[in-house]
Amino acid sequence: MRDIVANAWRELRRRKLRSFGAVGGYLLACAFIVAIVVMLQFDLQSKHATVSYMGARFLAYQPFVRTTDPDAVGRPLDPVNEGFFTEPTVVTQLLPKNLLEKIAAIPEVRAVAPFLLYRFKQGENGHIFSVGAYDPTYQNAVRSTLVSPKDLVSGAFFRAGDSNVVLVDKSYADLWDLKVGSVVVIGDMLYPIIGITASHARTARADVYMLWPDAVTAINKRLGRQLADEANIFLVEANGIEAAPVAMKKVEEVLQQGHANPVVCMPPVVKFMGLSHDTLRLVLAIVAVLTVLFAMNSQWSTVAERRHEIAILKAIGWKDASIFLQIIAESLLVALLGSALGALVGYAGFLAISTSMGARVSLAYHVIRVPLTILAIMLVALLTGILAGLLPASRAARTRPAEVLRTL
Amino acid sequence: MEPLLRVEKLSKSYHTRGHEVKVFADVSFAVNAGELLLVTGRSGVGKSTLLGLLSGLDRANSGSIFFQEKEITGLSLAELAELRASSIGMIFQNFNLIPGWTARENVEAVLMHRGISAAERQKRAADILSELGLADRLENLPAELSVGQQQRVAIARTLVNDPVLILADEPTGDVDPETAAEIVELLLPRVKSGRAAMIVASHGLFDTKLATRVVCLKDGSLSETAQ
Numbered sequence: 001m002r003d004i005v006a007n008a009w010r011e012l013r014r015r016k017l018r019s020f021g022a023v024g025g026y027l028l029a030c031a032f033i034v035a036i037v038v039m040l041q042f043d044l045q046s047k048h049a050t051v052s053y054m055g056a057r058f059l060a061y062q063p064f065v066r067t068t069d070p071d072a073v074g075r076p077l078d079p080v081n082e083g084f085f086t087e088p089t090v091v092t093q094l095l096p097k098n099l100l101e102k103i104a105a106i107p108e109v110r111a112v113a114p115f116l117l118y119r120f121k122q123g124e125n126g127h128i129f130s131v132g133a134y135d136p137t138y139q140n141a142v143r144s145t146l147v148s149p150k151d152l153v154s155g156a157f158f159r160a161g162d163s164n165v166v167l168v169d170k171s172y173a174d175l176w177d178l179k180v181g182s183v184v185v186i187g188d189m190l191y192p193i194i195g196i197t198a199s200h201a202r203t204a205r206a207d208v209y210m211l212w213p214d215a216v217t218a219i220n221k222r223l224g225r226q227l228a229d230e231a232n233i234f235l236v237e238a239n240g241i242e243a244a245p246v247a248m249k250k251v252e253e254v255l256q257q258g259h260a261n262p263v264v265c266m267p268p269v270v271k272f273m274g275l276s277h278d279t280l281r282l283v284l285a286i287v288a289v290l291t292v293l294f295a296m297n298s299q300w301s302t303v304a305e306r307r308h309e310i311a312i313l314k315a316i317g318w319k320d321a322s323i324f325l326q327i328i329a330e331s332l333l334v335a336l337l338g339s340a341l342g343a344l345v346g347y348a349g350f351l352a353i354s355t356s357m358g359a360r361v362s363l364a365y366h367v368i369r370v371p372l373t374i375l376a377i378m379l380v381a382l383l384t385g386i387l388a389g390l391l392p393a394s395r396a397a398r399t400r401p402a403e404v405l406r407t408l
Numbered sequence: 409m410e411p412l413l414r415v416e417k418l419s420k421s422y423h424t425r426g427h428e429v430k431v432f433a434d435v436s437f438a439v440n441a442g443e444l445l446l447v448t449g450r451s452g453v454g455k456s457t458l459l460g461l462l463s464g465l466d467r468a469n470s471g472s473i474f475f476q477e478k479e480i481t482g483l484s485l486a487e488l489a490e491l492r493a494s495s496i497g498m499i500f501q502n503f504n505l506i507p508g509w510t511a512r513e514n515v516e517a518v519l520m521h522r523g524i525s526a527a528e529r530q531k532r533a534a535d536i537l538s539e540l541g542l543a544d545r546l547e548n549l550p551a552e553l554s555v556g557q558q559q560r561v562a563i564a565r566t567l568v569n570d571p572v573l574i575l576a577d578e579p580t581g582d583v584d585p586e587t588a589a590e591i592v593e594l595l596l597p598r599v600k601s602g603r604a605a606m607i608v609a610s611h612g613l614f615d616t617k618l619a620t621r622v623v624c625l626k627d628g629s630l631s632e633t634a635q
Contacts, residue, residue: 007520010509308504314465315492317493400466405504
C-alpha cells in the first residue's frame with residue numbers, strides 16, 4: 001500500500017500542471033460545496049431555531065363571540081373602549097385559572113401561565129393602551145412568551161417585594177416619551193416606571209406590564225364585577241415545533257370552545273425551509289456530477305498519456321490489479337488533496353461571509369457541526385475520486401502490453 | 409537434462425478487417441540454460457510477436473509453451489505477470505524506460521508489488537546499477553543519461569530479479585557497435601555461467617558468433633541455420 005501511495009504521489013508531482021488542474025477542480029468544487037453547505041446549514045439551523053422558538057409557543061383563549069353572558073367578560077364599565085382582549089382586537093372571555101392544571105397535564109405542553117390582557121382608556125379624551133398582568137410564579141412560561149429580564153432596554157425588572165410599579169414596552173414609551181422614573185396613569189392611580197422593555201416579536205405583549213395583584217386591583221376598578229381567580233389568556237409553550245400542532249389542538253379541547261393562536265405564521269416558513277433543503281440537494285447533486293465528470297476526464301487523459309508506461313510496467317511483471325489500484329490511488333490522492341484544500345478555502349469563505357453579515361455563529365457550530373460537515377463532504381469527495389478513477393483504471397488494467405510496445 | 413523452455417507447434421495469426429493474417433505456424437524449438445538462441449529474420453516476420461508469446465504478453469492461437477516443464481499457455485494473466493516478475497527478464501529495442509522515474513526507480517519497478525520491502529528493493533536496485541557502473545547516476549532521469557547509460561539501466565532492470573530466461577528484442581538495434589558490444593558483454597556472462605538462457609530477436613545486426621544456435625523465421629516457419 002505504501003508503494004502505491006508513494007508512486008501515486010510521484011506521478012502527481014511529475015505531472016504538475018495536470019495535477020494542479022485536477023486538484024484545483026476538486027478544490028473549487030469542495031470549497032463551493034463546503035461554503036454553501038455550512039452557510040445553508042447555519043441558515044436553516046437559525047431559521048429552525050427561530051421557527052421553533054416562535055412556533056412552539058401560542059396563546060389560548062375563548063373569543064367573546066361564542067357567549068352572550070356579560071359576566072363572561074367581567075362587565076366592563078366602558079365596554080366600547082375597554083375590556084379583555086387579545087391581539088389584534090379579539091374580545092375574550094374570562095376563564096377559570098384552574099384550567100391551567102389541565103393544560104399543564106397535556107404531554108405536548110412544556111409550560112403554561114395565566115395572563116390578563118386588558119385594554120384601558122386613559123381619561124375622558126385619553127388614549128387607549130393595554131395592560132398585561134405579569135405573574136412571576138410561572139416564570140418558565142412567561143419569560144419565553146411574554147417578557148423577561150433579558151428584554152430590558154433600561155431600568156430594572158420586577159423584583160420580589162415590588163408593588164405598584166410598572167414596566168413599559170419601548171414602542172409605547174417612545175410614543176409618549178416615557179423614561180425610567182416617569183409615571184403612567186392607570187385608572188385613577190399613578191405608577192412609576194422602573195424599566196423599559198424591548199419591543200420584540202413575542203407570543204404576547206402589552207404596552208404596560210404590571211405585577212398580577214396590582215393589575216387585578218387596577219382592572220377591578222374598571223369592571224362591574226370583581227375578578228375571581230380568572231385569566232383571559234393562557235400562555236403556552238409546547239414541547240418543540242413538531243409537538244405544537246397537537247398541543248394546540250388538545251388545549252382547544254380543554255378550553256372547549258377555545259382557540260389556540262400561534263401568532264407567527266410558521267407553516268409557510270417551514271415550507272420555505274423545505275425549499276431551501278431541496279435547492280441545496282439539487283445544487284450539490286449538480287456540482288457532484290460535474291466534479292465526477294471533470295475528474296474522470298482528467299484521469300482518463302492521464303491514463304491515455306501513460307499508455308506506454310503502463311505497458312512497460314505490465315511487461316516487467318505488474319499485475320492488472322496493481323495497475324488498477326495505482327490509478328485509483330492517484331485519483332483518490334487528487335480527491336483527498338483537492339477536497340482538503342477546498343474544505344479550508346470553503347470554511348474561510350463561510351467565515352468571511354458570516355462575519356460580513358454579522359451572523360453570530362456559536363462555538364459548538366464551529367467545533368462540532370463544521371468539522372462533521374467537512375468530514376462528510378471529504379468522504380463524498382473520496383468516493384467521487386474512486387468513481388472517477390474506476391473507468392480509467394479499468395482501461396489501464398486492460399492495456400495490452402504486446403500491442404502497445406509493438407506499435408512504438 | 410530438461411530444456412528450460414520448450415515450444416511445440418506454436419501458431420499465431422491476427423484478424424484484421426475480417427482477414428486472417430498468419431504470422432507463423434507450427435513453430436517448435438527448445439532452449440536450455442546456458443544457451444543463447446538467436447532468432448533472425450527480416451523486419452515484420454514475427455520475431456517480436458514470438459518473444460511476446462514466450463513472455464506471456466500475448467496469446468498464441470495454438471500450440472504449447474513449456475517453461476521449466478510447466479505449460480504456461482493456459483496460465484491466467486496474473487500468473488503470467490507473476491512469472492515475468494520472478495523468472496523472465498525482458499530487454500527492448502528502445503530501452504522502454506519510464507521517463508519520469510529515476511534510474512533506481514526504473515530498476516526497482518520490477519520488484520514492486522512482490523512483498524519486498526522498500527529498503528531491500530532500493531538496495532538491490534542500487535547494487536546492480538553500481539555493478540553496471542551507474543553508482544553516481546541512481547537518481548538521474550533517463551533523459552539525463554547517455555544512450556549507453558540508458559541501455560545499462562534497462563539491463564539492470566532485466567537482471568535485478570535474477571531471471572532464468574532473458575528475452576531481448578533487437579537489443580543492439582538502435583545503438584552504435586561499441587554500445588552493442590558492451591550490452592552483449594554485460595549479458596553473456598550470466599548465460600555462459602549456465603544460470604540463464606537468452607533468446608535474442610534480431611534482423612541481422614547481432615553478432616551470430618555469440619549465439620549458441622541461430623534460427624531464422626521466414627514465411628511463417630522457423631528453421632535452424634548452420635553457423
